[in-house]
Amino acid sequence: MQEIRRYVEKNKDDIISDLRNLVKHPSISAQNIGIDECASTLNGIFRDADITTTINRVNDSNPILYAEIKGTSDKTLLFYGHYDVQPVEPIDAWRYNPFSGVIADDKVHGRGAADSKGNIIAMINGAKYYLDTVGSPPVNLKFLIEGEEEISSINLPKYIEENKDKLKADATVCFDASLTQSGTASIYAGLKGLLYVELRCKTASVDVHSSLAPIVPNPAWKLLRALQSIRNDMGKITIEGWYDDVKVPNDEDLVLLKRLDYDEKIITNEYGIKYLINDVKGKAALKKLLFEPTCNIAGIYSGYTGLGSKTVLPSAASVKLDFRLVYDQDPDKLITLLRQHLDKRGFEDIELYIFGSLKPSKTDPKSDIVNAAANAAKEVYGGKPSIFPNMWGSGPDFVFTKILKQQSIWTGCSPAYANIHAPNEFIGIRNVLDGVCYAAAIMKEFSRS
């Protein structure tokens, strides 16, 4: 560890400069902004580390970067990451330009700094450390960096299916996660799934004067009725069969949960949240985060939303919903249930548009890769890492566990409250440098397993 630390300190300026370069290139997959340019910059960073990548596409997907490095053992680790980022709106809530990569307070600021460009820089430099010092890493390495993680990895499953042999490894490390609230590593042996849809209701070809409200249907009221029918006031989804395939938490999950801590006051303070649902606290809050399926309104829009008043009866209304799924709900099956639910209740004319979906995923928490990461985390961050039976976020973990049929964990080096998906995202310089050490240590530890 001393040796890696020294290497990182020596190369600190280059490492941070590469990260700032990457943050300065917008790569917003939802809005198709700057993707190719960012992929090309990332490719240059790999090349400067003497790692040769190929750039691949499935259908008209964003570029998928892939690289291999021969190691000194016969173990193989696949590292996964993503270079695309979330939209920046609301733009006026940002202290710094979200694509400036400015350094202030020992942090790199900008969209994607934490999610997940800082993590990518850490994993590349973890490998570079071995290449620069001993010539090759302790395990065979495969890198897979995609550009559609923030839009539900829509083309990744197809790419994985088509490249099963090439991507085969003993385990996957998805280096895209954050540290715990107390600054130790988080290791996730499972992820929630996601189903992201938009419901659209259109009742006329143009907006009309609101004096017609006694006889002309209002699509916003109709959409609200549909929304109220799919979720009750306690947050439970009221679509028939929605929970049929839920298999968590199992006994092993509950044992892991017992060892974990959660302080809900950190997020309420950080985000100015006035109260939590049912004033939930501590471990009870964590249990809900890890195992509760949700239906969240990510956005809703209809009619006149500008300054002042306008007496208009809208012709259309739409809502974006993200459903978080737990093991082993199947998004394709749930889409059918949702459509049937709407049709049965007179909402046949509400259009259901699917933005994307991710299956939930689960890995044995006693597997080699979990142990290797836990040992690496102890060395770098000290203390015991937190091993989670599930993550409250979602990601394309199922492509590794269900398509490649290999163990997979999610871990990473960004801080716990880095404003990911929100204004003022950042990553600490210390977080990036620790991340390089952590990635390198995982490679070493896995070679011994």
Next chain:
Amino acid sequence: MQEIRRYVEKNKDDIISDLRNLVKHPSISAQNIGIDECASTLNGIFRDADITTTINRVNDSNPILYAEIKGTSDKTLLFYGHYDVQPVEPIDAWRYNPFSGVIADDKVHGRGAADSKGNIIAMINGAKYYLDTVGSPPVNLKFLIEGEEEISSINLPKYIEENKDKLKADATVCFDASLTQSGTASIYAGLKGLLYVELRCKTASVDVHSSLAPIVPNPAWKLLRALQSIRNDMGKITIEGWYDDVKVPNDEDLVLLKRLDYDEKIITNEYGIKYLINDVKGKAALKKLLFEPTCNIAGIYSGYTGLGSKTVLPSAASVKLDFRLVYDQDPDKLITLLRQHLDKRGFEDIELYIFGSLKPSKTDPKSDIVNAAANAAKEVYGGKPSIFPNMWGSGPDFVFTKILKQQSIWTGCSPAYANIHAPNEFIGIRNVLDGVCYAAAIMKEFSRS
């Protein structure tokens, strides 16, 4: 009537040129665009007709134009109108520039052409006819033209209160309405009131990642719950006491309703409306339009509404609601009921912002001014005019009936489907010229009553 017609034909070019000039001056009160310039142009049009106006303000209101002309009888009529217009959004839905005043298909096109600049031009030229031919009109005339009708006439009540003596008349003619579907005049002996509010729910200081949905409250879901609590699926408002002061329709109203026709297919075709609430038809539709209080979602907004998907849990949600009120609901009382309703149901933290309100208003349909207008309408448009016991739109009629305590009607010369408050507003050249005759005839008929 022959004489007025001849006068109008002779002065046609000047009349239409004045209207185009007025349409070319934007005067969007909701966005504070071009108000003073438009008032000044209108002032010039009065001056050219040899009518001296004064420009008045209450607090920091938009200019209120006022003029008086001595007549040959001791009867006095107050003509009311407004020069402000609705916003033009969505701008790309307009065939012509909304402020070009372009002539095509014998129509003047543009925002405000029908609502209500064409009506203003008609009433000014109705008076000018008498000034140019016999030297003075058959009744004393008072003109009151405001610039805040489209923002609930927020300062008009105060102006009326402060100028009760000056504004005193035997009756008011609010020349701001449209013809019927069949092209005869509409005369409204009453108007709906309006209460325009915004409900705002804020639960955090920033948007957060939607993976926190199991524990962090979503303001959009909360706002939806509040909305569902104030209106049922049948459109009835479920706030306790909301209907307590409703006094219409009375027997006289129902007698008038019997004489009226309504063809709902005209609006469904015109606006591409797929169906009407409960498939209501004809007179039943008209009855609902005239007498049903409504709660309309004019606009709703929360979270991410841009392209694609964003997994965000919004920190705030807001909805603009317009309530149409019927005689004799009191908006101030209803605001209190709404606030109490929300507070009782755990929505104390939903902020209630009041944009403006108008009291409902009613005039005796057997009064002199209704008869005078009906006779004038027969002369100009032929056939029987439609006398409505109420209007489905709203306006500041209560300032005349409740503050000045005088009879008041709403009538006017714009066509039935002129796209008011919507893209592609227009008025026919024929409509404007008939309107001049109609205004002049009302003055004459009222002098005989």
